[in-house]
Amino acid sequence: MNISRLVSRKGFIISTLLVFFFLVLGLLGSNGVISRLYIANGTDLMYFIGIGLAMAIIMSYTGYVSFGHAVFVGIGSFSAAYILAVFNKPRIMEYMAQHDRISNAMLSTYFIESLLLASIIALLVAVGVGYAVLRLRGAFFAIATIGLDYVVMYLVIYITSMISPFGGDELPNPNMGLTDMTFYWMHFILFIATIYTAYLVKVSKFGYGLASIREDEDAAEVIGVDTFRYKVYAFALAAVLASFWGIASAFRKSYTTHDFSLLISIVMIVENVVGGLGTFIGPIIGAVIYYILNWLLITTAGQLALVILGAFVVVIVAFFPEGIVGLLRRKIPSLREWLE
Amino acid sequence: MGEPILIVENVTKRFGGLTALSQVSFNVNKGERFGIIGPNGAGKTTLFNVINGVYRPDTGRVVFKGTDITNWPPHRRARFGMARTHQVVKPFSELTVLENAMIGALFGPRHKDITEEEAREIALETLDFLGLKEKAGLPAGLLNVQEKKRLELARALSSQPEILLLDEVLAGLVPSEIETMVELLKKINEEKGVTIVMIEHVMHAIMNLAERMIVLDFGRKIAEGSPEEVANNPEVIAAYLGNPELALKFVKKG
Numbered sequence: 001m002n003i004s005r006l007v008s009r010k011g012f013i014i015s016t017l018l019v020f021f022f023l024v025l026g027l028l029g030s031n032g033v034i035s036r037l038y039i040a041n042g043t044d045l046m047y048f049i050g051i052g053l054a055m056a057i058i059m060s061y062t063g064y065v066s067f068g069h070a071v072f073v074g075i076g077s078f079s080a081a082y083i084l085a086v087f088n089k090p091r092i093m094e095y096m097a098q099h100d101r102i103s104n105a106m107l108s109t110y111f112i113e114s115l116l117l118a119s120i121i122a123l124l125v126a127v128g129v130g131y132a133v134l135r136l137r138g139a140f141f142a143i144a145t146i147g148l149d150y151v152v153m154y155l156v157i158y159i160t161s162m163i164s165p166f167g168g169d170e171l172p173n174p175n176m177g178l179t180d181m182t183f184y185w186m187h188f189i190l191f192i193a194t195i196y197t198a199y200l201v202k203v204s205k206f207g208y209g210l211a212s213i214r215e216d217e218d219a220a221e222v223i224g225v226d227t228f229r230y231k232v233y234a235f236a237l238a239a240v241l242a243s244f245w246g247i248a249s250a251f252r253k254s255y256t257t258h259d260f261s262l263l264i265s266i267v268m269i270v271e272n273v274v275g276g277l278g279t280f281i282g283p284i285i286g287a288v289i290y291y292i293l294n295w296l297l298i299t300t301a302g303q304l305a306l307v308i309l310g311a312f313v314v315v316i317v318a319f320f321p322e323g324i325v326g327l328l329r330r331k332i333p334s335l336r337e338w339l340e
Numbered sequence: 341m342g343e344p345i346l347i348v349e350n351v352t353k354r355f356g357g358l359t360a361l362s363q364v365s366f367n368v369n370k371g372e373r374f375g376i377i378g379p380n381g382a383g384k385t386t387l388f389n390v391i392n393g394v395y396r397p398d399t400g401r402v403v404f405k406g407t408d409i410t411n412w413p414p415h416r417r418a419r420f421g422m423a424r425t426h427q428v429v430k431p432f433s434e435l436t437v438l439e440n441a442m443i444g445a446l447f448g449p450r451h452k453d454i455t456e457e458e459a460r461e462i463a464l465e466t467l468d469f470l471g472l473k474e475k476a477g478l479p480a481g482l483l484n485v486q487e488k489k490r491l492e493l494a495r496a497l498s499s500q501p502e503i504l505l506l507d508e509v510l511a512g513l514v515p516s517e518i519e520t521m522v523e524l525l526k527k528i529n530e531e532k533g534v535t536i537v538m539i540e541h542v543m544h545a546i547m548n549l550a551e552r553m554i555v556l557d558f559g560r561k562i563a564e565g566s567p568e569e570v571a572n573n574p575e576v577i578a579a580y581l582g583n584p585e586l587a588l589k590f591v592k593k594g
Contacts, residue, residue, distance in 0.1 A: 129488050205456065206448050215432035222392060222426075222449035224418030224499060314584050 004278040008091075009203065010338045012278045015195045016282070022188055030181050039180050043252070045291050046187040047245055051264070052271035052287035053198040054241035058217070060277045061207060062234045063214030064134070067142045067265050068149030072122050072239040076246020078156055079118035083110050084176075086105065092176060101177025109185065111192035118243035125152065126239035131231040146262070157292050175254060183252040188245050195284075197241065200232075202280040202340075204262070210234055214278065222272060242268075274316050274325025285325055345370040345503060345535050351390055351400035353383075353559075361397070362559045368411040368503070373529050374537045374548030376420045377566070380578060382556040384539045385427060388505050391537075392424045393417045405502070416539060422448045423501035426493040427508045427539075433481030440480050440491055441466055441498040442453060449500025459498075486517050490524075497528065504528065506538040518545055545583055547571065555579065 022042060029039040038183025051073065053265060058066050070310060080164040084092065089229050095102055103109075125148075209230045212220035221227045246259050258264075267290065293312065297305035320327045325339050346369040353361040368374045376384050389395040391402055393414035397426045401410040409417055418424075433438050441463035446454060448558075467473045470490045475483060480491055489509055496504060506525070510518050522545050529536050540546035546553070547567040555563040555570055559578040563570050570576055 041492045114549070207440065208443050208446055211435055211439075212432050212447075215434055216430045218394070219426065219430035220443075222394070222418060222424055223444055223495060224415050224449075224451060225443075226413075226415045 006203065009340065010143055011199050013201065013283075014281060014338070015199050018195065026181070026184050029184060036180055039139060039177060039184050041295070042178075043180070043184050043187050044295075045128055045288070046191040047248060048193045048271065048291045049266070049284055049287040050187070050191055050245045051242060051268050052283040052290075053194050054238050054245065055208075055268035056198060056199055056238075056272055056280075056283040057241070058234050058238040059201060060272045060275075060283055061210040062231060062233065063217075064235070066145045067140045067148070067262070067269070068126060068145035069238065069242055069268055070260055070262060070264035071145075071149040071152045071262050072126070072242035073246035073249070074149075074153060074156065075122050075125065075239075076114075076118040076258040077250040078160075078246075078247075078249040079121060079243065080110075080114040080250035081116045087113075096176065099176070099177070101179075104228070106183075107176075107178070107182070111299055114247045114251075114329070115244065118247055119240050120143030121238055122239040122243035126236040127232060129233040130283065134228065134235060147264065149262065150305045156260070164314070178251070178336075179241045183248070186251060187248050189247050194241050194244065195290075197282075199280055201237065206230070211278070215307070242284060256278065270313050274313065274323055276325030276327070276329075279325050279329070282323055282325040286323065289324065315332070343370050344370055345390070345405060346366065347403040348387075348391065349401050349403065351387070351397045351402070353390055353395060353397050360559050361390065361556075363400070364554075364556070364559070364561050365400075366554050366561065366564060368537055369533060370502075371529070371533060372535055372560075373549055373551050375546045375553030376537065376539045376556065377541075377543075377546060377553060377570075378556035381558075383452070383559040384556055385507060386559075387556065388424065388507055388539065392422055392505060397439055403452050415447070418447065418499065419449055420450055421502035422505070423448070423499050423503070424573055425489075425496050425507055425509055427511065429485075429488045430491045431480035431483070431491055431495075434479060435489055436476065437467065437478055437480050437483065438463055438476040439492075441494045444495040444498035445500070447497070448501065448502065456467075458485075462500065463484035463494075463498050466494045469527075470494045470497070485512055489513065493524075497532075497534075501534060503535040503537065504538060506540075508539055508541060510540055510542040518542060522549055550588040 006021070024036070024311070025038065025042045028034045030043070055066065055069055058064050092102060092106070097108065129148050133141055136144055201210070211227045212223065212225050213227050214229060217227055249259055271286035271290050272283045274289055275282035275284065291311060294305065297308050301308055316323065322330065329336050329339050341474070346368040349365050351361055351364045364387060378384055386395065388398045393409070393412055393416070396411065398472055400593070401408055403409065404420065404422060404423065405419070409420065413557035423440065433441070433444065439462070442459045445462040446456070464473065464476065467476055470493060472487065472490055472494055475487060480488070481512070483491060489512070493509060509525070510521055513521060525536060525548065528534050538546065538550065550567060552560050552566055555576050561578060562575045563573040
């Protein structure tokens with residue numbers, strides 16, 4: 001695709017504005033202009049947009065709901081945990097004995113190693129599983145992916161029970177002396193990677209192929225789209241991106257098992273549904289709404305937060321099945337260009 | 341008479357105990373307008389599904405441009421120059437009319453080297469040709485039936501196929517629309533040189549359009565030849581006797 005056309009499109013402009021927003025927020029944070037609370041919220045928000053966009057590639061763009069997608073977030077977490085708490089434990093212990101934080105060189109090495117390990121595992125699992133279950137359609141695919149989540153989760157728990165990364169006091173200081181700002185910038189790097197990848201997929205020939213599969217898979221195949229291969233590619237890409245966010249979460253939180261939770265899959269799905277399927281902007285808006293609502297409700301309604309959030313999702317699905325972006329696109333056609 | 345571009349040889353297709361197609365053979369020549377007719381349930385759409393790869397035949401083979409494509413998946417056939425429309429239209433509803441046509445161009449025979457710009461050009465040209473250019477920016481789901489039929493055709497045509505399989509493109513259209521569509525199909529065949537194979541129930545249209553045709557009944561080919569020959573074939577008339585009016589029409593038109 002032609003570069004000038006690519007960058008003049010609204011989706012690209014919105015992506016870049018978002019990246020710029022998080023850049024400014026981060027710079028303000030590192031200079032101490034804004035409090036740690038904003039940085040923590042910014043980090044969370046990037047995480048929620050990130051996992052929403054990862055899911056979007058298979059769900060929103062291609063039309064396949066991966067109910068077990070948290071498995072890939074979990075794979076990312078565990079890759080990071082193994083890189084830190086198993087493969088590099090002695091070196092970290094040794095270094096931390098003399099310093100209050102690991103060096104930047106060590107940090108970037110472990111980060112990159114985690115990305116590589118997670119990508120490889122996520123890719124292998126996604127392609128393997130994709131070949132088996134992407135022949136299924138609709139609900140059958142969704143159910144198969146739930147099964148996948150449980151299989152991999154218990155497999156990992158089984159392996160972990162023997163090696164136990166992050167299980168107890170594996171590292172002298174699980175944070176390795178890193179600050180909120182370090183985690184923020186880590187998320188920022190992944191955010192840039194995720195948002196532009198999702199955008200490029202959406203507007204590329206690959207994206208057209210995925211859209212045709214979502215709209216009518218039989219017609220797509222008849223028109224010349226290699227539907228099966230495209231679905232496997234989309235699933236694998238969605239898996240790798242999700243695993244990246246598992247890494248970010250593991251570095252930041254120093255615990256990993258909850259990343260396999262079905263709840264994470266559901267958050268990813270809800271963001272896509274609330275925002276609106278089929279668009280690039282939909283999952284981003286869905287993630288922002290989900291995040292703000294979740295935050296407001298948890299701080300005001302406590303235990304009831306999830307009940308209210310659940311009810312909100314029911315209302316959206318029942319009355320606006322096309323999601324918020326879909327609704328806006330239908331009601332205000334002049335906004336279509338912006339809500340691509 | 342030209343070279344055969346499509347050869348269907350002894351094709352049999354069974355679904356459980358039902359034999360949908362039984363030993364069907366015929367050739368379609370390059371540049372020809374070829375018709376497939378027959379009463380409801382005769383196996384016409386099944387035959388299309390075998391030709392374009394949605395179904396694999398139990399026996400027999402399909403040869404396209406001299407290559408045996410019997411075991412190819414549909415997308416590979418599309419890339420080899422075969423396009424098809426569906427009896428029940430299958431637009432990509434959420435995408436615009438232009439995007440629908442562009443997808444046809446992007447994934448067709450030129451899928452390897454075509455740029456998005458070229459695909460857009462071809463799509464616009466095709467939409468213009470089929471009178472859909474003003475609708476280019478609309479979501480395909482908003483089109484009316486007749487426009488959706490033309491979009492189905494536009495998407496297939498944008499891939500710049502060598503052969504076009506048309507499954508009842510005239511069904512559901514009012515007489516004036518049928519006339520327009522028949523003219524369009526003639527233009528596609530004559531100006532663009534696309535070989536056309538069509539299933540049709542609108543008898544006067546296909547009798548006028550097709551140069552040769554076959555007649556299917558209960559999965560068997562019962563006749564082959566020019567429209568006149570077919571219409572005067574006693575077996576064909578018998579097959580349609582369930583609908584005497586139609587049988588009468590046949591004889592008259594022939």
